Amino acid sequence: MSKAAIELIKRFEGYRRKAAQAPDGRWTIGYGHTQTARAGAEVSEQDAEALLIYDLIGVAHAVNEWIFTPLTQNQFDALCAFAFNIGLENFRHSGVLRRINEGALIEAACAMELWRRADFEGERIIVDALVRRRAAEKTLFLTPAEGWLAAPTPLLPPKLDADRTGLVPSQAPVALREAAEGERIVLTRDETPAPRPAPPDETEEESPVVAAAAALTQRLQAILPDIEPKPAAEAEPEPEAPSAESAKPETAEPVGETAAAPLRMVPRSEPQPAAPAATPARVATPPLLLLAAVGLMLFGWALYWAFSAQPTEDGGILSPLAISWFIGVIGIGCFGVAAYLMLERLGGEDDRLDRPGPLG
Template sequence: MSRTAIELIKRFEGYRRTAAQLPDGRWTIGHGHTLTARQGAEVSTEDAEALLLYDLIAVSHALNEAVYTPLIQNQFDALASFVFNIGLDNFHRSGVLRRLNEGAPILAACAMELWRKADVGGERIVVDALVRRRASEKAVFLTPEGDAWVPAPSPILKPLLDGDAQGVVPQQTPVEVIASMEGEAVVVLREGEPTPPPAPPEDDAEGPAKSAAEAVTARLSTLFQEPDEEPSHAEAEVQPRPHPERIPEDPRPQDDFGLPGFTPLEDPVPFFLRAPEPQDEPSEADEADEPADEEDQEAAPRGRDLFDTAPANDAAEAVPAEPEEARYPSRLVIDDSAPYEFIAPPVQPLPAPTQGGVLTLVALAVLGLIFFGGGIFWATNARPVASSVWLGPRLVGGLAGIAGVGFFVVAIYFLLDRLGRASERRARQRR
């Protein structure tokens, strides 16, 4: 690229001596250099131009590899400024590159003007600086080399309105955007918008992070406090306030899970973790109260069993009990403990291959060889006949040879298929 592209880029990119941070977190310095920029770096005008030439190496390679149409110097310079501004990825999928490779440079120049919007404050607007830059790049792109201007005399070619070029004129009013060149942060402002004051640094003593940490600490100390320890004043503030329309508590005793109607356990330790209690030896009074033997236990009155179907009154005792078969006619008793007898399904053996089929295929192959050999021999050794005879010996010999080849190929195919099936059958029998 020539000096024209370098001066065009420097005019619209500006010069920044010290590095500044972009809104996306990257740093920029010089004439839009971002690759090696870092905080606190400074660069002179000569070094800034050197960094610009270094960035334009990738732009030149992209233009030489992606554009297949021959370009003049002015077109190459204008495209270099255009690609440096929109980026390599956007250029590869843009309509400018597509129109260039189609051989339509005028349409490509018009498509360059469509890249004029930017996101400012969360809104995509038409920026006046981008409109001016696209117009300058388009003018350089359309400038011919030397004095090769095509005359367009207005008395002969009177300009008329092109109603199809609606995309050239933006429907939105271009907005002037100012980017600050001083400080370590790039601030983009619209025309007439006041500069936002710098945000004061947060005090570590009263910051939201410290308040959240204190709330979490107070909550944890409340959950894991000792039984005899009372919550502190800070812990009491964290506890939720009672709701004014709270449901009255149930006067009945509650268990450990908050269910009413049950007496809470006195000992929260589970029974399987308790130590065995010492058993006292029975006294004489206890021995006297217990039955002397099993006969006395059987003679003692027994309470009602829960699984006994006792009658409700005397009248029910007179009614004979109905058998279970009559009450449950469709009952089916299944014994899960009985062994299950597995009956294997009958396996039908595969039919044994017949030997006659193999012999038939061998005979067919031999017949094919005979037909082929006889046909070739007849066609080569037969006497020539008159040209009026259509079915001559050579034609008959050729047809016989072709038929012999067909017989031989069919026989070999079916023979190999039969051998493959036999090998598979033997493999299954080994398993």
């Protein structure tokens, strides 16, 4: 076993000068040493490293006895660190050892990441520290002695592996903090709240989705201009010529205010023209165009996902292909509703009023 495995274990185990009792009742000291640990014992860093090397002798011997596939030094070091953490009995019955003896080294490295849970407060949780430790061991396992193999992106674009989706945790890993209360080790949840994300900068450029929706809205407005029906011109009585007494000189408009419409002199005896009836509120065009744009984007994205996603082996209802078609139907529905409302608006309210009712 090389120095790399020893340093990896020391970094994750942590140095403990005085012996402490773990929650399961065992005593531990140094870098995770439990065989000779007892109450009141103390050890220096040099002696703790010597105890660690002593513990790793049995681990290395077991790994040599149980593995029949040729390994590199990095692979052997990573497996020793992995077995030291989960225990020799768990390692002997793990899928990692089985896949290594089958010659599937890459699958064995992926199987190492599944050992990330622990029992805490009556439930089995994903521990943040174990996730990081498995990642470090997997990195050491996959580090080739002869150098890295080339995997250029233009030649080998990565695709989502649907067979390994179980590696993504369904719940957030829990960070545990270790505290010493006398000679006992107490584990507590790290209740430190996660830092809140900074508010978006108002000067920040809009996202590509918003920019694409705005461009599509402008194109639809150019194709389907907003046609507003104009009311028929009403006959207005001609104003009488104002007399010399009633005539007033025109005053200059105040600077900075909106110019008002010219006033028309109306005699007192002349009835005031009735104000035109308020037209019913109509659906604004920009929301309809935005709804149509969203529908087209959803339908296009669903088509892209449907032809690029790999179907899962179980073929369940919630497969990527089924979800893509469902989103595509939603996109078609949004575009259809928007198109119907825009065509209804272009027809105008007057046409519906002129139509004969069911009773003639």
